[in-house]
Amino acid sequence: MKKYIIKKTSYNGFISILTLIMIFSCQSEPQFTHKPISDFSNRKDSISYSIGADIGDNLIGQGMEIDYNAFITGLKNGYEKKDHLLTTQDRKGLFKVIQNQMRDRQRAIASEGLAAAESYLKKNKAENPGVIETKSGLQYKIIKKGTGKSPSSSMDQVRVHYEGKLIDGTIFDSSYEKGEPYVTRLNAVIKGWTEGVQLMKEGSEYEFFIHPRLAYGERKNNNIPPNSVLLFKVELQKVFDKNIK
Numbered sequence: 001m002k003k004y005i006i007k008k009t010s011y012n013g014f015i016s017i018l019t020l021i022m023i024f025s026c027q028s029e030p031q032f033t034h035k036p037i038s039d040f041s042n043r044k045d046s047i048s049y050s051i052g053a054d055i056g057d058n059l060i061g062q063g064m065e066i067d068y069n070a071f072i073t074g075l076k077n078g079y080e081k082k083d084h085l086l087t088t089q090d091r092k093g094l095f096k097v098i099q100n101q102m103r104d105r106q107r108a109i110a111s112e113g114l115a116a117a118e119s120y121l122k123k124n125k126a127e128n129p130g131v132i133e134t135k136s137g138l139q140y141k142i143i144k145k146g147t148g149k150s151p152s153s154s155m156d157q158v159r160v161h162y163e164g165k166l167i168d169g170t171i172f173d174s175s176y177e178k179g180e181p182y183v184t185r186l187n188a189v190i191k192g193w194t195e196g197v198q199l200m201k202e203g204s205e206y207e208f209f210i211h212p213r214l215a216y217g218e219r220k221n222n223n224i225p226p227n228s229v230l231l232f233k234v235e236l237q238k239v240f241d242k243n244i245k
Contacts, residue, residue: 061220062102106226110218113227117212120167120229124209131209138192139209140199143233148202151239154187154194159238165231172223181237190215192230200236208232 040046059066077084086094125131125139133139151158161181164173175182186194192210200206212218212227220226 063105064098106218106220110226113225114212116167117227117229121209121211134195136191136195136214137211138195138214139211140196141207141209142204143207144203144205146201146204146236148204148236149239150201151186151198154198155185156198156242157183157185157240158197158236159183159240160197161235161237163233166224167229167231170223190230193232193234196232197234197236200234202236202239205233205235208234 037045037049040049073085076082084091121137121139125133128141130141131139132141159181161175162173163171163176165171171177186197190210192208192214195214196206196208196210208231210230210232212229215228215230216224216226218226224230
């Protein structure tokens with residue numbers, strides 16, 4: 001389970017998204033006529049589509065609604081260096097409003113997620129026989145005991161098979177589906193993995209129930225919502241020798 005927190009975006013992040021959606025509340029005279037395409041005749045077509053697709057994905061992810069006509073008018077005015085229908089000061093004012101709305105929304109989602117996580121883990125420990133909880137709050141269950149060696153530090157490199165799910169059963173990552181085990185150093189993954197895999201021996205299989213603070217916390221990570229409990233089935237196949245780079 002790689003510890004990556006970079007959002008899926010091919011341009012300059014959150015402020016760039018706001019720059020592109022600033023005209024969502026702007027009324028304008030020109031009308032937008034959409035001509036759908038089904039294939040790409042040149043590189044410019046492909047790049048243009050990719051930018052548009054990323055913007056659309058991010059707008060949905062941020063919960064934003066836009067008016068296509070106003071959006072395209074603002075985009076054309078900026079790209080063709082025409083006079084804007086809103087002043088720079090007006091746009092900056094909109095940015096602040098939108099930023100505050102998004103921040104409040106994200107905080108509410110994170111708060112709800114944390115409450116759900118705490119409730120789930122409390123119930124899981126009480127009702128799931130065999131679940132052990134460490135001092136950090138990591139919960140795990142031994143499915144199969146191994147007889148090989150264990151990792152001795154977070155610097156160790158291991159080979160594992162795993163499946164990661166959310167508490168609603170959604171699988172968000174799986175080495176089984178990829179058709180090959182995953183090799184990583186234990187300092188390159190989320191804290192719950194760094195701690196949990198060191199409890200295992202080669203040949204063992206564990207279930208991990210990982211608190212958000214040992215995973216991605218309040219950050220939304222691709223298709224993992226903020227403050228999500230992560231459920232993993234992990235098979236430790238091999239702990240590599242220290243001299244392997």
